[in-house]
Amino acid sequence: MPAIQLLFIAGLTAVLAGVVGFAAVVLASAARSGGGPHVTSGFLRRFARPGRERAELHRWAFYLHRITGFAIFAFLCLHILDVSTYALSPALYDELHGLYATAPMRVFEAGLLVAILFHTLNGLRLVAVDVADMGIDASRRALVAVAALTVVLGAAGGAVIVAPAFA
Amino acid sequence: MAMAAFETIDTDVAVIGSGGAGLMCVLHAAAADPSLDITVVSKGAVGRSGCTRMVQGGFNAALDPDDSPELHFDDTLKGGAYLNDQELAWTLVCDAPKVISELETVAGCFFDRRPDGRIFQKPFAGQSFDRTVHRGDLTGIEIMGRLRDQMFRLGPRELEDARALDLILDSSGELAGVSVLDVRTGAVALLRARVVVLATGGAATMYRIAAPAREKTGDGVAMCMRAGLELRDMEMLQFHPTGLLAGESRLTGAVLEEGLRGAGAYLRNAEGERYMERYDPERMERSTRDVVSRAGYLEIMEGRGTPEGGVLIDISHLGIEEVERRFPGMVQRTRQIGADLARGPVPVSPTAHFHMGGAIIDRDCQTSIAGLLVAGEDAGGTHGANRLGGNGVAESTVFGARAGDRAAVIARERDLREPDHGQLGRSVERAFAPLGRDSGASPFELTRALKEVMWDGCGVVRDGERLRAAAETIDDLAERVRTVAVPGPAEVNYAWQEALDVRNQLDVARAVVVSALSREESRGAHHRTDFPERDDERWLRYVVVGLDSDGELQSSSRPVALERRRLASKA
Amino acid sequence: MAEVEQATVSVRVARSDAGAETTFEVERFEPMTVLDLLLAIQREQDLSIAFRFSCRVGMCGTCTVRVDGRAALACTTPVERDVRDVRLEPMAGLPVVRDLIVDMAPFWDEWARVTPYLVPRAGLDEPAVIEPDSEERRRIDPSLDCITCGACYSSCGVSASGRDFLGPAALTRAMVLVADSRDAARDERLRAVGQSDGVDRCRYIYGCSAVCPKGLDPAGAIRALRRWRLGGGP
Ligand SMILES: Cc1cc2nc3c(=O)[nH]c(=O)nc-3n(C[C@H](O)[C@H](O)[C@H](O)COP(=O)(O)OP(=O)(O)OC[C@H]3O[C@@H](n4cnc5c(N)ncnc54)[C@H](O)[C@@H]3O)c2cc1C
Ligand code: FES
Numbered sequence: 018m019p020a021i022q023l024l025f026i027a028g029l030t031a032v033l034a035g036v037v038g039f040a041a042v043v044l045a046s047a048a049r050s051g052g053g054p055h056v057t058s059g060f061l062r063r064f065a066r067p068g069r070e071r072a073e074l075h076r077w078a079f080y081l082h083r084i085t086g087f088a089i090f091a092f093l094c095l096h097i098l099d100v101s102t103y104a105l106s107p108a109l110y111d112e113l114h115g116l117y118a119t120a121p122m123r124v125f126e127a128g129l130l131v132a133i134l135f136h137t138l139n140g141l142r143l144v145a146v147d148v149a150d151m152g153i154d155a156s157r158r159a160l161v162a163v164a165a166l167t168v169v170l171g172a173a174g175g176a177v178i179v180a181p182a183f184a
Numbered sequence: 185m186a187m188a189a190f191e192t193i194d195t196d197v198a199v200i201g202s203g204g205a206g207l208m209c210v211l212h213a214a215a216a217d218p219s220l221d222i223t224v225v226s227k228g229a230v231g232r233s234g235c236t237r238m239v240q241g242g243f244n245a246a247l248d249p250d251d252s253p254e255l256h257f258d259d260t261l262k263g264g265a266y267l268n269d270q271e272l273a274w275t276l277v278c279d280a281p282k283v284i285s286e287l288e289t290v291a292g293c294f295f296d297r298r299p300d301g302r303i304f305q306k307p308f309a310g311q312s313f314d315r316t317v318h319r320g321d322l323t324g325i326e327i328m329g330r331l332r333d334q335m336f337r338l339g340p341r342e343l344e345d346a347r348a349l350d351l352i353l354d355s356s357g358e359l360a361g362v363s364v365l366d367v368r369t370g371a372v373a374l375l376r377a378r379v380v381v382l383a384t385g386g387a388a389t390m391y392r393i394a395a396p397a398r399e400k401t402g403d404g405v406a407m408c409m410r411a412g413l414e415l416r417d418m419e420m421l422q423f424h425p426t427g428l429l430a431g432e433s434r435l436t437g438a439v440l441e442e443g444l445r446g447a448g449a450y451l452r453n454a455e456g457e458r459y460m461e462r463y464d465p466e467r468m469e470r471s472t473r474d475v476v477s478r479a480g481y482l483e484i485m486e487g488r489g490t491p492e493g494g495v496l497i498d499i500s501h502l503g504i505e506e507v508e509r510r511f512p513g514m515v516q517r518t519r520q521i522g523a524d525l526a527r528g529p530v531p532v533s534p535t536a537h538f539h540m541g542g543a544i545i546d547r548d549c550q551t552s553i554a555g556l557l558v559a560g561e562d563a564g565g566t567h568g569a570n571r572l573g574g575n576g577v578a579e580s581t582v583f584g585a586r587a588g589d590r591a592a593v594i595a596r597e598r599d600l601r602e603p604d605h606g607q608l609g610r611s612v613e614r615a616f617a618p619l620g621r622d623s624g625a626s627p628f629e630l631t632r633a634l635k636e637v638m639w640d641g642c643g644v645v646r647d648g649e650r651l652r653a654a655a656e657t658i659d660d661l662a663e664r665v666r667t668v669a670v671p672g673p674a675e676v677n678y679a680w681q682e683a684l685d686v687r688n689q690l691d692v693a694r695a696v697v698v699s700a701l702s703r704e705e706s707r708g709a710h711h712r713t714d715f716p717e718r719d720d721e722r723w724l725r726y727v728v729v730g731l732d733s734d735g736e737l738q739s740s741s742r743p744v745a746l747e748r749r750r751l752a753s754k755a
Numbered sequence: 756m757a758e759v760e761q762a763t764v765s766v767r768v769a770r771s772d773a774g775a776e777t778t779f780e781v782e783r784f785e786p787m788t789v790l791d792l793l794l795a796i797q798r799e800q801d802l803s804i805a806f807r808f809s810c811r812v813g814m815c816g817t818c819t820v821r822v823d824g825r826a827a828l829a830c831t832t833p834v835e836r837d838v839r840d841v842r843l844e845p846m847a848g849l850p851v852v853r854d855l856i857v858d859m860a861p862f863w864d865e866w867a868r869v870t871p872y873l874v875p876r877a878g879l880d881e882p883a884v885i886e887p888d889s890e891e892r893r894r895i896d897p898s899l900d901c902i903t904c905g906a907c908y909s910s911c912g913v914s915a916s917g918r919d920f921l922g923p924a925a926l927t928r929a930m931v932l933v934a935d936s937r938d939a940a941r942d943e944r945l946r947a948v949g950q951s952d953g954v955d956r957c958r959y960i961y962g963c964s965a966v967c968p969k970g971l972d973p974a975g976a977i978r979a980l981r982r983w984r985l986g987g988g989p
Contacts, residue, residue, distance in 0.1 A: 050847045050915035072965035073825075079912055079960050143959050150978055153964045229817050229859075232903065233809045288882040292873025292937070294899070297892075301884035322900050325814060329901065333872040333928075368852055397809045432784040433791050434811045434830070517812065520833060521786040628798045672803040676853040679802035 021102070021113045028095045029125070036088040043080050072153050078160055082139050085132040092129060120182040127175035134170050138163040190372040190612070195223040195341065196595040198362055198377035200348045200404065202226035203234030204577055205383035205560025205584030207331040208283075211291070212588025213595075214338045220595055222340040223375060225364055227347045227384070228399045231332030234385045235396045235561070236580055237325065240441045240513070242318030243295075243581075244311070244574035245280035247303060251313040253277040260575060261749055263310045263472065264540075264568020265708040265718065267417065267726055270748045272566040272583075275547045276575065279582040284317055287581070291330040295319050308573045309442055310472045316574040321441060321513045327577065343373075347684065348403065350611040351380065351411040351556065352603045359555040360601035362407075363611045367681060370674025372612050378598040379555050379591040382407065382543070383584060386561035387692040391536035392639035393427050393437040401685035402692035404562040408543045409691055413551055414730040416564040417541035418692075419699035419710045422571055423644050425451075425476035427535020429494040430521040437535040440497060440514055440525075442573050445469045447510065449499035451480065452529065453488040459495070474570050474709050477534040481644035484533065496529035534644050538576055540567045540709065541699070544728070549587040555598050559587040565726075569708020616674075617666075618683040624669030627683035634661055634689055642697050647713045651701045658697060662690050694737060699727045702739045765840040766792050768804065771853050776801055783834065789822055790829040792841065793855075805854035813968060816904030819846055820855050826906035828968045846905055848915030862905050865914075865922045869929040869947055874940035883937050894934045894989060898927050898976055900969050907973050910962030919952040923963035923973035926954060930976035934989050941988055949984045 103110040116122050142159045145151060151159060197213050199206050202224050210222055224230060231237070246256045256277040261268055284303070287293040295317045298304045308316040319326040335342065345367040352374065354360040361376040387402025388394055409415060426440040445451075451469050453459045463479040464471040471479075480495045489495060499507055507526040508515050518525040542564035549557040560580035567575060618627070641654025665687050670680045705719040706712050725741040732738050763780045764787075770777050779796045793806050806829070808818035813831040820829050821844040834841065849857035885892060907923040908914045914922040921929070929948050932938050948954050954977050963973035983989055 046916050047912070050909075050912055070965070072961045075959065075961045075965075076912060079958050146959055147978060147981060150975075150982075152972065152975060153961045156959070156961065228809045229807075229815070232815045232817050238810050238812065238814050285881050289875055289879045289937075290873075292875070292932075292935075294885075294895075294935075295882075297885060297887040299886065299888075301886040301889075303882055304887075319899070322814070325900055325902055329903070330872070332903075336867045336870075337872045397815065398811070399809060430786055433786050433788060434794055435786070435788065435791075438812045520788070520831060626802070628802075670802065676805045676856060677803065678797070678805060 019112050021109055022116055025095075025099055025113055025116060028098065032088075032091045032095050035091050036084065039087045040084045043083055047076075047080060072157060074157060074160055078139055078163075082136060085136040088132050089129070089136060118182070120179075123179045123182045127171070127178045130174045130178065131167060131171035134174075135163065135167045138166055190374055192374045192376060193223065193341075194221075194376045194600055196220045196377065197222045197379045197381065197591045198225060198375050199223065199340075199381045199383065200225045200362060201234065201383035201385055201560070201562075202228075202230040203383060203385050203560060204236030204327060204331070204580035205385070205562075205587070206381070207231060207328070207335065208581045208584030209381050209383060209559060209588040209591065210338060210340050211331065211334055212585045213592045214340065214588075216589055216592035217595070220592060222338075223343060223377070224335075224340050225343045225346050225348050225362070225375065227345070227367070227403070228397070230335065230342050230344050231328050233397060233399045235324075235400060236385075236577055237328045238397060239324030239327070239577045240321045240439070241308060241443065241573050242306065242316040242323050243280070243284065243327075243577050244308065244315050244572065245284045245317055245578065246277060246313070246315055247281050247284065247305065247317070248313070248315070251315055253281075255312055256280070256315060258749070259311050260572060261568065263570050263572040263575075265570060266568065266720075266724065266746075266749075267420070267707060267744060268568030269565030270745065271547050272545070273568070274748055275586070276566055276579055276582050279586070280578045283578070283581045283585060286585070287327060287330070291327075291334055293319070293326050293330045295323075295326070306443075307446060309446065309470060310572045311574075321443075321511070324577065327581070343375075346373075347681065348384070348407065349615050349684075350607075351407050351553075352608050352611065353411070354601040355604050358601055359553050360603035363608055365615055365684075368676055370677070372615075374603060374608060376600050376603065377555075378595045378600060379557065381549070381557045381559060381587045381591055382562050383558070383560045383580070383587070384562055385580075386539035386542065387689060388421060388536045388539050390634055390638050390689045390693050391643065392635040393429075393533055394536040394635070395424055395427055395437050395439045396537070400561075401689050402539075403685075403688045404558065405539075405542055405695075406688035406691040408551070408558065408562070409695065409731055411553060411556075412731060413553060413556075414544050414728050415542060415695055416544050416726050416728050417569070417699070418564070418695045418729055419703050419727060420540035420567075420569050420708060421536060421696060422473060422538040422540060422709045423477040423481075423534040424537035425473055425480055425534055426497050426532040427537075428517065428521065429492045429531040429533050431492070433521065435517075435521060438517060439535060439537065440517070440530070440532060441511070442473075444497060444499050444511065444514065444525075445476070447499065448502065449497050450501070451476070452496045452498060453483045454490045454496075455488055457488075459483050459488070472570065473573070474711070477644050478711055480532070481534050485645070490531050492531045494531040494533040497525075497532045498529040499525060500528050538571055540564060540569065540571055541696070545583075547586070548590040549583055550590065555594060557587045557591060559583040569710060615684060618668045618670045618680055619672075619674060619677075621667065621669035624667040625664045627668050627670060627679055627686055630661055630665055630668060630686045631682060631689070634658070634686060634693060637661070638693055638696075642693075642700055645711050645713055646700055648701065651697055655694070655697045655701070658690060658694050662694070665690055695729045698737050698739050699729055702727050702741065764792060764834060764838060766796065767840065767842045768796070768854065769844040770804075771851055775803070775854075785836075787834045788830055789820070789827070789832045789834060789841065789843070790818055792834060793829060793843070805852075805856050807856050814902060816902030819904045819906050819909065820844065821846060821909065826909035826966050828904060828906070831968060846909035848909055848911075848917060849905065857905075859905060862903075862908050862922070862924065865920070865925045866903070866928065868921060869925045870932070870940055870944060871925070871928050873932065873935065873938050876937060876939040879937055885936065891934055891936055891989075894979070895931050898931050898971055901927060901971060902969060904968060906966045906968060907963035910966045912960045912962060913956050913958055918956065920956040921948060921953055923977065926980060927971060927973045927976040930980050933980065933983060945980070945984050945988070948980050954981045954984065
C-alpha cells in the first residue's frame with residue numbers, strides 16, 4: 018500500500034478515535050449532570066409514558082448534536098488535508114483518493130452522511146425553536162421529524178453511496 | 185463527643201426564624217436603619233422553611249372602603265371567643281392593610297386582582313366581609329418568595345441550617361444573645377446581640393396528625409420558657425377540620441383548604457350522613473374551624489368514622505371540571521394518595537394546625553426581658569381562643585414588621601453584654617449530650633410517643649382524667665429524653681436534630697397540658713367534656729404558665745382586659 | 756410490565772461517607788412517596804442518612820433529589836405500586852454537603868445576579884391597578900409560583916455541568932420582572948441576561964420545563980427573553 022494511503026488511514030483512525038473519545042467525555046459528563054444517560058428500569062418505565070417524560074429526547078439530541086458536530090469537524094480537517102495534496106501533486110491526489118471508492122470507506126461515508134443530515138436538520142430545528150417560539154411539545158415533535166428524516170434520507174443516500182462497492 | 189471550640193459573632197439584631205415574621209422583621213429593621221448589622225438564624229432554609237411558606241388560603245386585611253378595621257376587629261374577637269389581647273388584635277387589624285400595600289409596592293408581591301385591576305378579596309369562614317387577599321392557592325409562596333428576594337437587596341448575615349439553642353443572659357440576668365448550633369458542621373456559635381427577635385413559629389407538630397412544616401417544634405416558646413418568660417393561652421391549639429389521611433405517609437395531616445367547605449363541600453361520616461346537621465344545623469359545613477373539627481372528631485370517636493379513622497369530604501357534586509379549575513392544588517394532593525377530590529369523597533380528619541398560645545408581648549412585640557422581642561406564631565394573645573383563617577399570615581407579617589421597627593430603636597440604646605459562660609456551657613452541654621451516649625431511647629420513637637399522647641390526651645376534645653394521664657406520660661417522656669442516644673458525627677445529623685426538637689416539644693407540651701387542665705370550661709379551640717359550657721362569669725381570663733425558680737411549671741390566670749370591646753353577644 | 760404489587764422496595768441511595776450502607780429494603784405502604792421511603796430508612800434502618808425536607812406538600816422546595824436520575828421533589832413523587840427499585844442521588848451540579856443534601860449556594864449566586872427583587876418604579880405607593888387578563892399578567896402569571904427547588908438547575912445540561920450560566924430559574928425570575936410594569940430595572944436586567952453567560956447559553960434541552968414540579972416553563976421564559984433582548988422589552 019502506498020505511503021500516502023497509509024498516512025490517510027492513520028489520519029482517519031485518529032479522527033474516529035477522537036470521535037469515540039469525545040463521545041465518551043460527553044456521555045460521562047452527562048452521567049454526572051441531571052437526567053444523564055441512566056438507562057435504568059425506572060427511567061425506561063417513565064420514558065414509556067407519553068408527555069413530559071419524553072422531553073428527555075431533547076437531551077439525547079443535544080449529546081448527539083455535539084458528537085456529530087465534532088465528528089464532522091474532525092473529518093473536515095482531515096479532508097482539507099487530503100484534498101490539499103492536489104496542490105503538491107495531482108498523482109498523489111489520485112492515489113490517495115482511490116481509497117474513497119473502497120467498500121469500508123463507502124460505509125464510512127454513509128455514516129458521515131447520516132451525521133451531517135442529523136446535524137443539519139437538528140440545527141434547523143434549533144433555529145426554528147426561536148423563530149417559531151416552539152415549546153417543549155412542538156420541539157419534541159420536530160425532533161421526531163428530524164430523526165425520521167435522518168433515517169429515511171440517510172438510508173436512501175447511504176444506499177446510493179454504498180451500492181457501487183457491491184455492484 | 186467533644187464539642188468544637190465556639191466562635192462569637194456580634195450583631196445588632198439577631199432574628200431567629202426566617203418565616204413571615206422573621207423576614208418582615210429584617211425588612212423593617214434594615215429600612216429603619218440601614219447601618220444595622222442584622223443576622224438571620226434559620227433552622228431550615230432561609231425563607232423556605234416554616235409555615236408562612238405553606239399558606240394557601242390568604243391574608244385578611246380590611247382594604248375595601250365598605251370594610252373597616254373595626255369590622256375586622258369584631259370578627260377577630262368573636263372568632264377568638266373574646267379571649268384575645270384586644271390591644272394586639274387591634275394592632276393586627278389596623279396594620280394589616282399597610283402590610284398588604286408594603287408587600288405589593290416594596291417587596292413586589294402580586295396578589296390576585298378583580299376584573300377592574302384592584303386587589304381581589306375572597307370570603308373566608310367567620311368573617312362578616314370578604315377580606316381575604318390571596319394569590320391562587322399558593323399565597324405563601326408569593327409572600328415568602330418575594331421576601332426572600334428582598335434579602336438579596338438587604339444582605340443580612342444569613343446563618344442557614346442553624347438552630348438557635350437557648351437565650352443566653354449575662355451575669356446580671358440581662359439578655360446577652362443566643363447560642364446557635366450549625367446543623368451542617370455541628371459547630372456552636374455564640375451570637376451576641378443588642379436585640380433578639382424570636383420568630384420560630386409555634387409548636388403544632390406535636391400531634392399524631394399535624395399540618396405544619398417540620399421545623400415547627402416550639403423551639404422559640406421553649407427558649408422563652410427556659411429563660412423565665414410567662415406564656416399565655418397555651419391550651420389554645422387550633423385543629424384544622426380537614427387534614428388529609430394518608431396512612432403511614434408523611435402526607436397525613438396535610439391540609440385540604442378551607443375554601444372547599446366555603447365552596448359547598450359536604451362532610452359525611454361512614455354512614456353517609458351529613459353529620460354537621462347535629463352540631464351546627466344553621467351554618468353546616470361552613471361553621472368555624474373549632475366547631476367543624478370537634479364534630480369530625482366526635483364522629484370518629486363514636487365509631488362513625490371510616491376504616492382509616494376519618495370522615496369524608498365530598499365536593500364532587502360541583503362537577504369534575506369545576507373542582508379541577510377551582511382547586512387544582514387540592515385535587516393534585518388527593519390524587520397523590522390515590523383518592524380524587526374531583527370525582528368522589530376523600531377521607532379527612534382534624535389536624536393540628538396552629539398554636540394560638542405563646543409568649544406574652546406588647547404591641548411592639550416586647551417581652552418582660554429587655555431586648556427580647558417575640559413575633560408571629562411564637563407570641564400569644566392576638567387570636568384568643570381560636571384563630572380566623574387568614575389572620576395567621578397577617579399576624580406574622582404585621583408583628584414581624586413591628587418587631588423590626590422596634591428592634592432598630594432598641595439596637596441604638598442597648599449595649600452588647602458579656603454572656604454568662606456557665607449558662608452558655610450548660611446550653612451546649614445539654615445539646616451535645618445525646619451524641620455522647622452509647623445507648624438509649626431513639627429520638628424518633630420519643631417523637632412518635634409524644635404525638636400519640638398529645639393526640640389522645642390533649643387533642644380536639646379533652647377531659648380532666650385524660651389530661652392528667654397525658655401529663656404523667658409527658659413526665660415519663662421527659663425522663664426518657666434525658667437518655668436519648670444518637671449515633672454518628674455532629675455534622676448534618678438529623679437524628680440528633682430530632683432529639684433536640686423533641687426536647688423542646690416536650691417542654692411546650694407540658695405547658696399545653698397544664699394550661700388545658702386549669703381551664704375548666706370550653707372556649708374556642710379548647711373543649712372539655714367535663715366542662716362542656718363556656719363560662720364567661722369565671723373564665724373571661726387567660727391562663728398564664730411559666731417556670732418558677734426551681735424549674736417547676738406554675739399556672740395562674742388573669743382577667744382579659746376588655747378595653748376596646750365589652751363582651752357583645754355570645755359568639 | 757405487569758402490575759405486580761411489591762411488598763418491599765429496594766432503595767439505592769448515594770452516600771457521601773465511604774462505607775455507609777447504600778442499599779435498603781423498605782417495606783412498602785400505601786400511599787407512599789419517595790420522602791416516605793427516606794423517612795422509613797431513617798427511622799428503622801439508618802439514623803445517619805441525611806436528606807432535607809420541610810413542608811412535605813410541594814411548597815418549600817427543599818426536598819429535591821434525583822430519582823432514577825431525574826430531579827424531583829421527594830415529597831410529591833409517588834412510589835408506584837409496581838416499583839421494585841429506586842435509585843436516589845443528590846441534585847446534579849451542586850456540591851454535596853452530605854448524602855442527599857447539597858449546598859444551594861451556586862444556585863443562589865446565579866439567582867442574585869439577575870437582581871431578583873422588584874425595583875419599584877417611582878410613584879408606586881399603593882398596589883398597582885393591573886387587570887388580571889392584561890397582556891402583562893398573562894405573560895407573568897404562569898411563571899410565578901417558583902419554589903426555587905433547583906430541579907431545573909439540576910436538569911439543565913449547561914448549569915449542572917458547571918458552566919457559567921444564569922440558569923433556568925434565575926432567567927425565569929428575570930423574565931417575570933422584565934415583564935412587570937411596576938419594575939424600573941428592565942434595561943439592566945435585559946443587559947444582564949444578554950451577556951455570554953445569559954440566555955444564549957441555553958442549549959434547548961428543555962430539561963428545566965420537563966422537570967419543574969410546579970409546571971412552569973423556564974425554557975419558554977428564556978425564549979421570551981431572547982426575543983425581548985433584541986426588541987428592548989416585551
Ligand atoms: C398548612 C398551613 C396553612 C396555613 N394557611 C394559612 C392561611 O391560609 N392563612 C393564614 O393567615 N394563615 C395560615 N396558616 C398559618 C400561618 O402559616 C402562620 O400563622 C404563620 O405563617 C406563622 O409565621 P411565623 O413567621 O411565625 O412562623 P413560620 O413561617 O412557621 O417560620 C418559622 C421559622 O422559624 C425557623 N425556626 C424554627 N425553629 C428554629 C430554631 N430553633 N432556630 C432557628 N430557626 C428556627 C424555621 O426554620 C422557620 O424559618 C397556615 C399554616 C399551615 C401550617
Ligand atoms: S418537602 Fe417541601 S417541597 Fe418537598
